[in-house]
Amino acid sequence: MPHELEHFRQVLLAHGRERGDAPAIEGATARYSYKQLLAEVWQRAEVLSQRPAGVLLLGLDNGPELLFWDLAALVSGRACVTVPAFFSTAQVQHCIEQSGASLVLCPQTWEGMLSQLGFVEQDGFWARAVQPPATLPQGTAKITYTSGSTGSPKGVCLGADAVLRVAHELELASRPTQPQRYLAVLPLGVLLENLGVYAALMAGASVLLYPQAQLGMGGASQVDFKRLLGAIALSGAHSLILVPQLLLGLVTAIERGLTRVGPLRFVAVGGARVAPSLLARAEAIGLPVFEGYGLSECASVVSLNRPGALRRGSVGRPLPHVQVRIAEDGEVLVAGSLLLGYLGETPTREAWWATGDLGFFDDEGYLHLNGRKKHQFITSFGRNVNPEWVEAELTQSGVIAQAFVHGEGLPRNLGLLWPLDPGATDAAIEQAVQQCNARLPDYARVHAWRRLPAPFTATGHTLTANGRPRREAILQRYHSLLSEIPL
Structure with missing residues (x-):
């Protein structure tokens, strides 16, 4: 048994012996003590x-x-x-097929899809014989799919030691604030939330684990803030993890007197860039926010601001289990707790992982980020989107000739569109957009768009010689048009 896994197991057993009647899990309709948690887990x-x-x-x-x-x-x-609820049907099927899953626990709505894939109901599971079984890197304990920068996201294979070491460091980071009630806001299919729950269990805290709808969470970017704020207040949570858009809603509500900071002691925020102005607003109202940075390939969290080591505008100092250095071109490189490999690909043997992010260290060792080397953007809900994927979908309609999609740090994705027929009506373009959106998961959809005043061209420096969009040039030229689109 891997070292960190054995340590986690011993911690849970100790909680069961020493504080067995203490509350461990609270769901919508039932509560479980640490003694009951152990019984339920060992039985399964x-x-x-x-x-x-x-x-x-x-x-x-x-x-x-x-x-x-x-x-x-x-x-x-x-x-x-664990598949996030916001994945499209096509993405769920991709995860099942790529992972070679032989056992599935899921809602009844998956019945038709699973039947087509050869699964049958058996002793409470959906089961099938896998021929041939998927080849996993040796030691794979958890396969995590990010929100998917393309239609077919990769499966990141992680070992138990890598995952639990990060959870252990998160527990140590939050320990000075002694949080005893942890509210899981994000789906457990999001690795960061999964580790947040593990960290809370390591601390012997109560994990509040409610259905997403009860928290007002729907899909990847649909939030009923009234319900979410009410759930946070009623839960009495001491700690939670948020993406930037959720933090914005919480800060705004507190500023307007709609809710209070209450017992919150440790609010971690990650998944996408956090505006320094938002962090300043959180500080002004006394909300204890700690920004971090990580990626699935490094078992989630790499660096984190924490009590006694906080630098606004940075993503904190690297956690003790990793090494971070900056390459000559400014790219952030990480060693320690790396993935074992991607599903279906050769296991990785890289000592240092090239993150694709650009950054630098200040004089006191805090890591600052300067954006990404590639064109992929991250929405304010922490969802990765490759704009070329969405643009390809848009231009397959026969109505739209050119498309540019932008959503970096935004709650909704914006589009600049040029029709195949310059005389096409806005209604025809909107219909094409909606047809495209129906094929995409909600976090990748184009929520608002504007018609371009002229098509992109190489001579106009908005296209490369081989016809690819010059993204920075387009953002600069059409900044005003994009900023006029209501969010």
Whole structure:
């Protein structure tokens, strides 16, 4: 058994012995003590040990049941992937097929898709024989899919030691504030949230794990802020993890007197760039916000601001388990707790991971980021989107000739469009956009657009010689047009 996994197991056993009646998990309809948590997890681990080898895929909503199976897979050594609820049907099917999952726990709405893939209901699971089984890098405990910069996101294979070491460092980072009630706001299919829950269990805290709808969360970017703020207030949470857009909603509500900081002691924020002005507003109202940085390939969190080591505008100092250096071209390189490899690809043997992010260290060792080397953008909800994927979908309609999609740090994606027929009406373009959106997950959709005054051209320096958009030039030239689009 990997060292960190054995340590995690011993910590949970100690909680069961020393504080067995203390609350561990609180769901929508039931609560479980640490003693009950252990019983539920070991029972499921025994069930998994009697099943044929293969990947377990979880498609359940946030709640105790999802966590019990997730932990059971971890302690029994079965590779597990949890699919975020905001994935499209096509992406879910891709995850199932690529991972070679042989066991699935999911909502009834997946029945038709699973039947077509050869699954049958069996002892509470959807099960199938995998021929041939997917080849996983040795030691794979968790397969995580990011929100998907393209239609077919890669599966990142991680070992138990890598995942649990990060969770351990998160627990140590938050320890000075002694949070005893942790509210899981994001889906457990998001690796950062998964690790946040592990960290809370390591601390012996109560994990508040409610269905996403109960928190007002729908899809990747749909939020009922009234419901979310009410849930945070009623939960009595001491700590939680937010993406920037959720932090903005919380800060704004506190500023307007709609809610209070209350018992919150440690609010981690990550997944996308956080505006320094938002961090300043949080500080002004006394909200204890700590910005961090990471990526799935490095088992999530790489650096984090924390009590006693806080520098606004930075993403904090690297956590002790990793090494970070800056390449000659400014790219951030990371060593320690790296992925084992991508599903279906040769296992990685890289000592240093090239993150694709540009950054620098200040004189006191705080890491600052300067954007990314590639064109992929991250929305303010922390969803990765490759604009070329969306633009390709838009231009396949037969109505739109050219498309430029922008959403860096924004709550909604914006589009600049040029029709195939210059005489096409706005209504025809809108219909084409909506047809495209129907094929995309919600975080990748174009939520608002404007017609370009003229097409992109190489002579106008908005296209490369081979016809690719010059993104920086387009953003500069059409900054005013984009800024006029209401968010």
